[in-house]
Structures are given as C-alpha cells and as structure tokens.
Amino acid sequence: MFQPWGMVLIWGLLTISLAQATPRGQAVLVVGPEVFNKAFHQELMNQDTIKILKTLPLYEAMEKNQVNSFPLIGGLVNNFLKQIIWLKVTEASIPHVAFQISEGHHLQIRIPLDMVAGFNTIISPKLIELHVEIDVIADVHTVIDQQGPSHLVLRHCTNSPNNLRISLLQKFSFAINILANKIIDALMPTLPSLVKNEICPIIEKSFTSVTSKIYTWSTLPVPIGSNFLSFDVLSFSVVDTNFQLDLNAKLRDRGGKLIKVFKDTEGQLVMPSLNNFDFSFIVRQEVVKAAIGALIPFQELTVLLDSVLPDVARHLKSILNKINPKASAQLKQTQMVKIFPEEPPEIILKAGSVRVAHMIVLEVFGTNQETRPLFTLGIEASSEGQFYTEGDRLFFNLKGISSDHIHLMNSGSGLFSPELMGSVINEILTSVLLPNENGIFRKGIALSILKDMGFNEAKVIPIQGALLITPA
Known part of the structure; x- marks a missing residue:
C-alpha cells in the first residue's frame, strides 16, 4: 500500500473547519460522503x-x-x-x-x-x-x-x-x-x-x-497524447461533508521531463455547489488549455487546392483578382497553401459554454515548387468548443471555425487588404484545419480515476474558468 505521508513531523493538529476553502492549485478533487x-x-x-x-x-x-x-x-x-x-x-x-x-x-x-x-x-x-x-x-x-x-x-x-x-x-x-x-x-x-x-x-x-x-488515485498521471499531466496534493481537507484535495498540476513528456509548471492561482476559481455530486474533478482553464495544446502537434498542413478543393481554389483566385491581381496571376494549377498554428489555442470556459481562440499562420504559394510564399497571413479565428464523454473517456470537438481578424504578415506581390479574404479563408480553415484537429481530438483522454472511484461513465460541464467532470 502506498504511504503518501510516511514519518511526518506534526506541528499542528486541527479540528476540521467546515468553512469553504479556496483552492489555490490547478485542480480540485472532491469525494462526496456516499x-x-x-x-x-x-x-x-x-x-x-x-x-x-x-x-x-x-x-x-x-x-x-x-x-x-x-x-x-x-x-x-x-x-x-x-x-x-x-x-x-x-x-x-x-x-x-x-x-x-x-x-x-x-x-x-x-x-x-x-x-x-x-x-x-x-x-x-x-x-x-x-x-x-x-x-x-x-x-x-x-x-x-x-x-x-x-x-x-x-x-x-x-x-x-x-x-x-x-x-x-x-x-x-x-x-x-x-x-x-x-x-x-x-x-x-x-x-x-x-x-x-x-x-x-x-x-x-x-x-x-x-x-x-x-x-x-488523485496523483495518477493522465495521458495526454504523447505527454501526460501529473498532480501533486497541496492539501487534503473537509468542506462541509465532502473530502477535498487541492492539486497542483504539471505537464510532462513521456520521459517525465517537465514541459510546463503551473503557478498557484489562489482566489480565481469560484467553486460551484457540489452537494449534488458523489464525486467531482475540477480542472482550471489553464490546465485544460495546456492539455488541448499538447494534443495538437506543431505541424504544417499542406494542401494542393486545385487537386483537393477546386471550388476553394477558384474562389481564392477570384478574390485575389480583385484585391491583388499580381498575386492572382501567379496562382497556377499546383497552387498550394500551408497552415500551421502560431501558438496553442486559447480555451475560454464559462458556465455552459466553451470558446476557442486560434492564432493561425496561412501561407499561399503560386505552385508546389515555390519555396517562398506569395504572401503570409496571420489569422485570429474562433470556434465554439464542445467537451463530451463516452464511458470514462473525455473528448473535445470544435464546432465550426471562422476568422475574426486577418493580418498581412508579409507579401512578395504588393500590399493589399486581407480582411476582404474572410470568406475564402473561412472555407480553407473549415475544410483543412477543422477536420484535422477534430480527428486528433477523437483519440480522447482516459479518466482512470473514475473507474478507481467505482464509476463507469462520466459527464463534463463547463463552469466559470474551469471544467467540471462528474459521474454520469
């Protein structure tokens, strides 16, 4: 049997206070009396x-x-x-x-x-x-x-x-x-x-x-793609008749090397009433963001538009012909776009909703032989996110994606206003980036702690600044 405390030096023996404790870690495990x-x-x-x-x-x-x-x-x-x-x-x-x-x-x-x-x-x-x-x-x-x-x-x-x-x-x-x-x-x-x-x-x-x-159980690693989240117990206390563990989270690679250490965030998490839940696992927004970011590899997505998305290729050429004829003239049958994330998506959790903010780089090449793009765009895009469960696994899905702001980062074909490209950019993101990321998210995240606690199925609820996971 694992003995987490060993020989301790007790300098305080306190009767448990039933007042609500404010967690300062990045996750909270609450075990109800039942x-x-x-x-x-x-x-x-x-x-x-x-x-x-x-x-x-x-x-x-x-x-x-x-x-x-x-x-x-x-x-x-x-x-x-x-x-x-x-x-x-x-x-x-x-x-x-x-x-x-x-x-x-x-x-x-x-x-x-x-x-x-x-x-x-x-x-x-x-x-x-x-x-x-x-x-x-x-x-x-x-x-x-x-x-x-x-x-x-x-x-x-x-x-x-x-x-x-x-x-x-x-x-x-x-x-x-x-x-x-x-x-x-x-x-x-x-x-x-x-x-x-x-x-x-x-x-x-x-x-x-x-x-x-x-x-x-609270400190068992949670696999996140090729990485995993580990947890350390900051405190183990009682709130009302619930047993509450305040947890500090770390993101590690498969070899155990630290990738990200999260800072204490005392006072930022508003704990919901948990009297109706037998068990709950609450994870702060910043940990959820790191987990989703760890699932998405920093890789380029390359698409030959004429071959794969001919309608999109024609739409792109038509718009460029209006706002940048020089660039439009250089688009050939092997025109190519490359898409890659500039940084991991930002997850914004509110009561009942999940918003995702993307920072994306899109490069447009006249042919697949070109080594330098005709122009490069920086795209601020947003999606509605959805967390759901199947059994004891947690899944994430992006429900659509659209550009909010488009910036011209560099251009070899003269300056132009990229905001006018919004509709075709949305088509490219929806056709290329969205299915790729949703395919990655379909692998899911195993929540072994649920089975350890005796539950076979889970449900997930977005709350203000955190994700609440409870038995179904």
Whole structure:
C-alpha cells in the first residue's frame, strides 16, 4: 500500500473547519460522503471487521468487569456467570456509515454495529438471543505536516452507554427473562470499552487506508497524447461533508521531463455547489488549455487546392483578382497553401459554454515548387468548443471555425487588404484545419480515476474558468 505521508513531523493538529476553502492549485478533487462511505465500508470488510466482531470475548470481558466492579461479592457474580454455558456473537453487520456535524461544528463519522449475541444456560436448552446495537463515533481531523501536504486522520474513536442498545429478541420463561436481564445489565458497561479496544484500531486503520487510496488515485498521471499531466496534493481537507484535495498540476513528456509548471492561482476559481455530486474533478482553464495544446502537434498542413478543393481554389483566385491581381496571376494549377498554428489555442470556459481562440499562420504559394510564399497571413479565428464523454473517456470537438481578424504578415506581390479574404479563408480553415484537429481530438483522454472511484461513465460541464467532470 502506498504511504503518501510516511514519518511526518506534526506541528499542528486541527479540528476540521467546515468553512469553504479556496483552492489555490490547478485542480480540485472532491469525494462526496456516499462515495467515501462505500469505500470505507468495503475497507472495513477487507479488515475482517465482521469476523472480529464475532470473536469478541463477551463472557471474559463481562466476568472481568463484574469482578473488578464488585470485588466483595465475587462469589455471587461467579454463581450468576456459572449459569451461562456458552455466550458469543452469532451475527454481525455494519448497516451503513454516516457523517454528522458535532456540536462543536466539526465532522464526525458514525459507524453503527449491529449484532446478535446468543447464549445457552443450564436452566434451558434453548438458544437465547440478544439484539445488540452500538454506535462508534470518531472525529475527523486534519494533520498539517511541516514539509508535506495536510492529510486526514481519525481521532477520539469512542462509544458510550448512550449509544448502546441491548434487547431480548424472544420472550421466555420468567426465570430465563430474569437471567437475560442480568446479562444485559452486565454487558451494558462492558461492551463500550471492549468495542473501543478491539474495533477502534480497525476503524482508524480502515480510514487511513481509504484516504491513502484517494490520495494515490488523485496523483495518477493522465495521458495526454504523447505527454501526460501529473498532480501533486497541496492539501487534503473537509468542506462541509465532502473530502477535498487541492492539486497542483504539471505537464510532462513521456520521459517525465517537465514541459510546463503551473503557478498557484489562489482566489480565481469560484467553486460551484457540489452537494449534488458523489464525486467531482475540477480542472482550471489553464490546465485544460495546456492539455488541448499538447494534443495538437506543431505541424504544417499542406494542401494542393486545385487537386483537393477546386471550388476553394477558384474562389481564392477570384478574390485575389480583385484585391491583388499580381498575386492572382501567379496562382497556377499546383497552387498550394500551408497552415500551421502560431501558438496553442486559447480555451475560454464559462458556465455552459466553451470558446476557442486560434492564432493561425496561412501561407499561399503560386505552385508546389515555390519555396517562398506569395504572401503570409496571420489569422485570429474562433470556434465554439464542445467537451463530451463516452464511458470514462473525455473528448473535445470544435464546432465550426471562422476568422475574426486577418493580418498581412508579409507579401512578395504588393500590399493589399486581407480582411476582404474572410470568406475564402473561412472555407480553407473549415475544410483543412477543422477536420484535422477534430480527428486528433477523437483519440480522447482516459479518466482512470473514475473507474478507481467505482464509476463507469462520466459527464463534463463547463463552469466559470474551469471544467467540471462528474459521474454520469
């Protein structure tokens, strides 16, 4: 099992504040109480909690407690206990795990234990059963490490007679009912300390195991084409009843070399209400931009217009004949255009919408033998973007593209106004650049953390300045 914290130097042990924390990293992983409860319950099962409950030494603990509590009447106690032939837990379950807010306004975890204890006596051959319900309650605390991120631990795992209920499942004879009541009276002060000593260490170990798994899942690399995003945990805390990890992102190549380090951006992300989501992964706009940019290679797209897009070639020649006849005259049957991005596209995320801004360079050549273009254009274009999911993979799609501003960068055929070329430039971008980039985006991005959390499908929602990914 991965141990993310190792030997830590604790310089602060703080009760979790339920106030909203402002993330300062580039991503936020939020695990809701239902998801955490499910994982925690499963971990309790993995730790053989039921088996341990069934082997609780009820008789021995009751005998010890009775003798210690009433040393002067030990003989009477022994006479009472000698009527019991056999006493043990025959059935045990943990119905559900729940979170609650304490009177001190911090988070507590409640683990209900439901048991049936059976016993035989010398006065009856029948099995007598007691229904035992006891709640174990522990406080969730954050530990601040001087050199590493904060993390969560359980403290003050305890129970009390107020959380203990024991009742007789069947009615028997008067004598057996009296004996059963004596056993109940003897178990009431015994069980809380027995459960605390035997079960609380398992509960604390299970909690640590679950938080460690979540920590590990949050730092798994996310493949982005030939690169990948890696995440480091800045803090692990509780907000309301959600478990929140503030993450710092880095873009690396396949060899692990750093490509981009993102700066802390405290206060820029407005966290949406996440009470309706079992799990959510929020990634800031700048990381989304870097991921999309990493998918798009900086390569030239070369097209022989007359051969591939003859209608576009005729449209280009017609427009140039009006605004730059010299350039138009030099366009031959092997006329060629080259397109390449000047920089990665800018992603603008707002609530419910994705806008993409492109900076593109377009070169026009008279023939495919020319080494110098007739002219070079710098194009500011925009698209509407769409994120969508299939299963646990995230996809991106550009829905159209159009030029907003066209700049003449250089020209060997005289100066002219390139803005008049807007319609044909849009045709070239739509016919050449758009399908190429959408083809790249169809590879998708695997979101393995969803499967780790137990979900098979995801949905993605643009929010202000970030992308929200949740189970479908």
